[in-house]
Amino acid sequence: MQAAHPLTTPVNSQTFRHVSYLWDEATAAALPGTTDYDREVALLLYRSNLLGADLRLTNYGGGNTSCKAMAPDPLTGQLAEVMWIKGSGGDIGTLKRSGLAALYVDRLLNLKNVYRGLAHEDEMVELFNHCIYDLASKAPSIDTPLHGFLPFKHIDHLHPDAAIAIAAAKDGKRITQELFNGQIGWVDWRRPGFELGLELAQCLADNPGIRGIMLGSHGLFTWGDTAYESYVNTLEVIETCAEYLESNYGKSRPVFGGAAISPLAPADRQAKAAALAPTLRGYCSSERHQIGHFTDDARVLEFINSNDLSRLAPMGTSCPDHFLRTKISPLVLDPAQLEGDATAYLDSAFAAYRKDYQAYYDTCKHPNSPAIRDANPVVILYPGVGMFTFAKDKQTARVAAEFYTNAINVMKGAEAVSEYTSLPRQEAFDIEYWLLEEAKLQRMPKPKALSGKIALVTGSAGGIGKAIARKFADEGACVIINDFDTDRLAGADEAFKSSYGRDTHAIANLDVTKKDSIEAAFNVAAVAFGGVDIVVNCAGISISKPLEEHTEADWDALYDILVKGQFMVTQAGVNTMRKQNLGGDVLNIVSKNALVSGPNNAGYGSAKAAQLHLSRLNAAELGKDHIRVNVVNPDAVISDSKIWAGAWAEGRAKAYGVTVAELPAYYAKRTLLGEVILPDDIANACFAFVGGLLAKSTGNVLNVDGGVAMAFVR
Template identity: 50%
Template sequence: MTNKTVTDLIARSNRLGSDPKNTNYAGGNTSAKGTDVDPVTGKPVELLWVKGSGGDLGTLTESGLAVLRLDRMRSLVDVYPGVEREDEMVAAFDFCLHGRGGAAPSIDTAMHGLVDAAHVDHLHPDSGIALATSADGEALTKQIFGDRVVWIPWRRPGFQLGLDIAEIKRGNPQAIGTILGGHGITAWGDTSDEAEARSLEIIDTAQRYIEANGASAPFGAPVAGYGALPEAQRVSRAAALAPFVRGLASADRPQVGHFTDDPRVLEFLASEKHPRLAALGTSCPDHFLRIKVKPLVLDLPADAPIDDVKARLAELHQAYRADYQAYYDRHASPDSPAIRGADPAIVLIPGVGMFSYGKDKQTARVAGEFYLNAINVMRGAEAISTYAPIEESEKFRIEYWALEEAKLARMPQPKPLATRIALVTGAASGIGKAIATRLAAEGACVVIADLDAAKAQAAAEEIGSTDVAVGIAADVTDERAVQAAVDATVLVFGGIDIVVNNAGLSLSKSLLETTAADWDLQHNVMARGSFLVSKAAARALIDQKLGGDIIYISSKNSVFAGPNNIAYSATKADQAHQVRLLAAELGEHGVKVNGINPDGVVRGSGIFAGGWGAKRAAVYGVDEEDLGEFYAQRTLLKREVLPENIANAAFALCTSDFSHTTGLHVPVDAGVAAAFLR
């Protein structure tokens, strides 16, 4: 049975963490002290339950808590070697764990264990950090809170900070919490409700003060030409820039992207102070751990020609990399972790919005959320004072902390297709859905395009959250719709790496029964559709300069002459030759183009379910339910071909194992000798 102390702690954490005004994603931590039964002795023991390393308050569960014995943890004070060696104390926490210990203790554990209060909250609210990063934050804290909240100058999170806060609590019995310079807030209480109420009191009081006393235009006057473009123009411009910007942000390693045109971003970029403030960088440790010390900011008007924007971004990117390398060189010591890459995590485009990047969609999205937090902080600090983040050297100590490096080393190895972004047409069912599912399972972000938007969205929901898969409507015969699908892909995930031309249909008719409309329909969907999709995607692939894969789901019928199938087989032959033509043309850009030639995929196939199966069964003189087995028996391996078999081949072609293969047609037909490639 869960301890009530733990139940109350989790409920409090979830309430605080689910409201973005209180703390950023995965930011801050909460704790509770109480007693539980020692399973070894059967006697009560004093314990500390505290949010573990890397967890998120809004979604915290009991498994995300570290559980430590208070007596052992407090005894660490006697062996503390001093601030120069305080990192050693994190390893010492492991010797204080109770039972199985739960989650890994975080660097902030000392703050919670050493403060003499039953319940402690440490949060990163924008309003609190605005005070914490104000040039006269200490005086403002006194003015706003009197002696109810105490200012603590910046100190890197760790054991000494825990000792400092504990001393503040002892020396100021009237205080309910602290403002941590450059960092955030801490509050405490005798009960869980009291700690929560005091946290909210600090957050809300700071916010009310900023709103009542702050300057009306904290970012300064608007700058002509830098205002937000109209929405349609803004989104179109973002789509045109997204692949190019992603390519820049992926110079060291591929990244997934996220785009937002949040009004707060657009307002910031339209104001005169934004170049100075952006260059000062962020302050809260959570901020610059996720978004680096500062963003890359375009210094051209909102309506500058796209080619000029790209050229300038390329120049700024080189300057950013040189500046970041210099930052690393200024502060790195012989035992510092190696530089983790010099590309920006945040790219700001006046009039358009913000691109943010990370190892997956969630990381990229959260990075953008963190820069929004940073904008809010700068707005608040500039409204009541002057924004003054912590020193660059301190930022480096956090960013290249050995403890942070150890945390990164503990993360699981990425899946084979991690950071890759796929667009799969005709993917709401059958072969396309199987391919999308397999690519996502291997780490890719997937856009499922289908004529039926509702079915595409339902298929995406089956695969995972919108950080993994999204569904969109797309008619591959319509050039504008195809471009819209590619634009949607690059906007939602930052770019595009894999294109699977799978959309198709078939009408089984003899030559004399096939009408011109039958012929045009099949050629429009498969031959023309594949051409349009490949053309639109190729522009983005070339702009990214990251290579990529285009895969055509053709058919054994592209080389096998069967009866009553002229329109379908002819268009599949067209697709098959597109593979060869595009492989020859796009190779110089690192784009591989390959095809897959399945035999009749009956089970799970949208084409066969739509009447094609019945007609093919009639041609071969078998019952429709026996068609799959009929196809299997005519193969060399005597195996039925399933959608998952096609998906396996598509995945393989996208892996590094096929890095030197282009222009290939892979038969997935269980062995049809008449369809052997010659």
């Protein structure tokens, strides 16, 4: 095993300005490991997680890390050199041992004996399986030979913007040579694979003693004798690149040629984004529902408002990791054309983009290329406002935005020190439509029933609303959690973060009696996800009093929240759905009281009846827009409900001559099925309407009350 370039000076967190030094020796020393190789693997994971925690070093899912150590062959007991490397599809920032592939190094090296050349290199991927040491390994990635053919114990392959900026510069090779005094080698662009692994090994043989290799248009390889030395070597090289770029920004010309326009004020950017996002989502969802993401990050604004935008944006990205997630180039909007009715302009802009993408595919395809994929843009740039990205789910859309921001950083750096170069179209196509990438896509889990859908459920911080939001999230939807109770909303926000992470929900303070509050909530949906497909009117209030005790304030509160609230929320939701032109669903959580006469219930029961008939009227009106309106009628859903706290429960108990404690059993006993109704039962009914099987159903009422004969629809 070859010795690596040694560290020359001690380092600490103060050594670096452009990257984060996160290594903690006490933590590293305490890592588990009963054998030398277990220890090396633990250090590999520690190093990988530290590197992945800094997006200046590599992007989500990008890059690869490895270590080599001697381990016993399970059949012979003899020590053999084994390489542990991030497996296919993993992310070094969250990498665990289960995400590693472990392979015999000697078998990897022996694959050179059966390699038939560049035209056949893809067939080598299957042969990696013959090199597996740990049968519980993750599938080896295409980067396996790149690490296996280099003789170092610890290797980092990252995609830092600062290094790629130099790698993508017209004079990148010369700059690398001069900047590092020959200590960093150079390999011209080559698609990741077996051949690139051989070229890396040859570069090292031609330049013994180097501390790393720059890959043209691609990224960086660095290494060390220990995990720590590899980590510090990586940081030092990237820091040097970043310092060099910083010293050149604005030196020969303004960044991106200077500003062509000024950005709008932050509040105006958000308003413009909210207004346009549903329309853009509709265009981008012409083949399948997409989820959106919006950012007005300062780095994005600097690029999209610049004089160089029109020159650089069509060139596309350079690093394969970038354009695999962002497509070959973005759609750039003309702000002047978006004033007023922009339909004709957007029709033309999207048609032109799709035509260009079709031409790109037709010109570059091979006889065995996969079928053309969705021809709509992933990245949409709106000068003065920000960047939209659209993809199959929120995480993919957000990551696409991160990657295009990386691409902006690369263009900025390359233009500062030389001239930015992108990959030739054919090379880009061969990555985008690589058969190995296609196979990876085919192995991905099938989408859930509500994948690509966005739901706004009023009153979703607790009770029935929260159960509906959870059910929809479980089925793949993005949800806007809302309530007028800020403490309850904060608790729901934390609960959803804990269960679903950062990309499944957004929150909004919502008072359904106030139009401004409703519009703000739908703006949250538009900016966070691109729009809305499902509106569930669930926010409620209950007041049970005899007629003579009912006040005008009681009446107004019931009708404002239940009827007016349902009307205004539906109105705002339909406005968004019409912008998208994708149809949609409105579900109204009403009550069996809409159909049944009972004592002490004049205000609540009549308001529920109004909700029910309003649903029928909306269903009749909105069918032409392919917007379905349906009703779920619960009864006596007591669990986790604010409605049942206090006076309402007392009023109903008094009306039926029982105690509050006896109410659940009383309600269950009076039903045909004798069942207690839970929030999850209502959530399941809602999913039945929107899950796809009832796509041609509108104007219906589904009772979920355990069977109350008086409430049968007739």
